[in-house]
Amino acid sequence: MSSTTTSTGAGLEGVIAGESEICFIDGYEGILSYRGYNIHTLAEHATFEEVIFLLWQGRLPRQSELDELKRELHASQAIPAEVAAFLGNAPAGALPMDVLRTAVSTLSLYDAEARDMAPEANHRKAVRLMAQTSTLVTTYHRLRTKQPVVTPDDSLSFAARFLYALTGQKPNEISEKAFDVALILHADHELNASTFAARVTAATLSDIYSAITSAIGALKGPLHGGANEDVIKMLLEVGEPDKAVERAQQMLARKAKIPGFGHRVYRTEDPRASHLRVLSEELGRRTGHVELFLMSRRVEETVKEAKKLNPNVDFYSASTYYSLGIPIDLFTPIFAVSRMSGWTAHVLEQYHNNRLIRPRAEYKGNADGMPWIAMGDR
Numbered sequence: 001m002s003s004t005t006t007s008t009g010a011g012l013e014g015v016i017a018g019e020s021e022i023c024f025i026d027g028y029e030g031i032l033s034y035r036g037y038n039i040h041t042l043a044e045h046a047t048f049e050e051v052i053f054l055l056w057q058g059r060l061p062r063q064s065e066l067d068e069l070k071r072e073l074h075a076s077q078a079i080p081a082e083v084a085a086f087l088g089n090a091p092a093g094a095l096p097m098d099v100l101r102t103a104v105s106t107l108s109l110y111d112a113e114a115r116d117m118a119p120e121a122n123h124r125k126a127v128r129l130m131a132q133t134s135t136l137v138t139t140y141h142r143l144r145t146k147q148p149v150v151t152p153d154d155s156l157s158f159a160a161r162f163l164y165a166l167t168g169q170k171p172n173e174i175s176e177k178a179f180d181v182a183l184i185l186h187a188d189h190e191l192n193a194s195t196f197a198a199r200v201t202a203a204t205l206s207d208i209y210s211a212i213t214s215a216i217g218a219l220k221g222p223l224h225g226g227a228n229e230d231v232i233k234m235l236l237e238v239g240e241p242d243k244a245v246e247r248a249q250q251m252l253a254r255k256a257k258i259p260g261f262g263h264r265v266y267r268t269e270d271p272r273a274s275h276l277r278v279l280s281e282e283l284g285r286r287t288g289h290v291e292l293f294l295m296s297r298r299v300e301e302t303v304k305e306a307k308k309l310n311p312n313v314d315f316y317s318a319s320t321y322y323s324l325g326i327p328i329d330l331f332t333p334i335f336a337v338s339r340m341s342g343w344t345a346h347v348l349e350q351y352h353n354n355r356l357i358r359p360r361a362e363y364k365g366n367a368d369g370m371p372w373i374a375m376g377d378r
Contacts, residue, residue, distance in 0.1 A: 013264065017191055017359070023188045023190040025266075027263070027266045028267050030269055032189070039271050043275045046184060047157065048341075051183075051187050053066065056123070070158075073158065076127050076128045077135050077161075079132050082109075086103060087103060095220075096137070097220040101216040104136065107132060107209060108209035111128065111209070122347075123348065130344060133337050134158070134165070137330060139165075141166055142166075150165045157176060158180075160179075174283070178283050178324065183338040185275055185276065186313065186339055193221070195343060196218075197214040198214055205354065212340070215336075219335065225332040225335050227259045228314040228318040228332075232318040235292050235295050235299075235319065240291060244296075252306050258299065260315030260316075261315065269310040270311065273312060276316035280293045280296060280323070281293045289319065292322060296315065296318075296319055317331070
């Protein structure tokens with residue numbers, strides 16, 4: 001991963017910080033693609049397992065390769081008993097993202113290949129992280145709610161298996177497809193904060209567990225992950241579609257940030273939001289939560305008219321996840337379950353052609369040569 005020196009404003013906005021073949025974004029045209037496949041093509045035709053393979057290998061899998069990946073994921077989903085015990089003993093009221101961050105780090109203590117940096121070993125660890133992150137989230141939720149942990153059903157897809165392990169109910173075809181698409185849409189997004197954090201850690205040749213722990217720590221921050229939690233809380237507080245416009249106008253009048261709008265990269269509609277808007281409506285009508293979609297639409301129309309801002313991936317994922325029966329405080333951990341595919345792809349790419357990531361800072365302090373001031377004169 002090479003670096004270039006570029007004049008920049010705050011937050012490294014617009015800086016090209018490295019090279020990658022994984023994800024392409026054109027924020028002005030609203031284009032997002034993984035390995036050259038447009039996100040609309042993938043959302044319409046792919047399964048999440050196919051996208052995992054694509055991100056890791058750079059091409060779509062043949063049927064035998066897809067079957068083998070599914071077999072590997074199924075075989076790797078069990079977590080060590082010691083990690084399960086940690087999940088069960090987490091303090092009441094612990095933030096799920098804190099639990100997930102610590103649990104992922106703890107996994108490394110029980111992985112015999114944790115220190116093996118061979119490409120084959122790192123691929124196997126990526127498979128385990130992909131499978132076990134899902135298990136960590138669902139197991140923690142079942143334990144904290146005093147429900148029995150669900151025995152995995154290996155006949156199910158990744159998306160369906162997650163929903164079954166979380167809720168204890170096998171999802172219908174519509175819910176499975178909706179969640180599968182949501183996982184695809186969240187799988188990767190170039191050098192976002194968490195992915196960049198993972199690559200910076202990997203560039204030191206630290207292990208993949210350390211890199212992913214860095215990513216989860218970055219995702220936890222409210223300026224990166226978590227906006228969809230704020231969206232659904234806002235919608236639930238509003239309560240009914242007729243009040244949505246008034247709430248949005250009140251927030252705009254006092255210059256309060258409305259969650260789920262605007263994006264650092266996109267200057268047009270986030271292409272992921274286009275699909276999630278459809279999923280939100282379909283699931284809302286089937287699950288009795290259509291008022292959440294209707295409120296979302298009215299807020300969107302109000303904000304777009306007043307501020308010319310488009311919804312981002314978080315806005316409609318909020319009502320989509322809620323309609324799937326997913327607890328609100330698990331919205332960001334589920335982001336991590338999906339993004340694990342992209343994080344691990346970037347870490348593997350970093351290892352393949354590594355160079356330590358060490359940017360420079362533009363110094364804004366006092367000039368060199370300040371005279372020393374004796375203690376008594378300060």
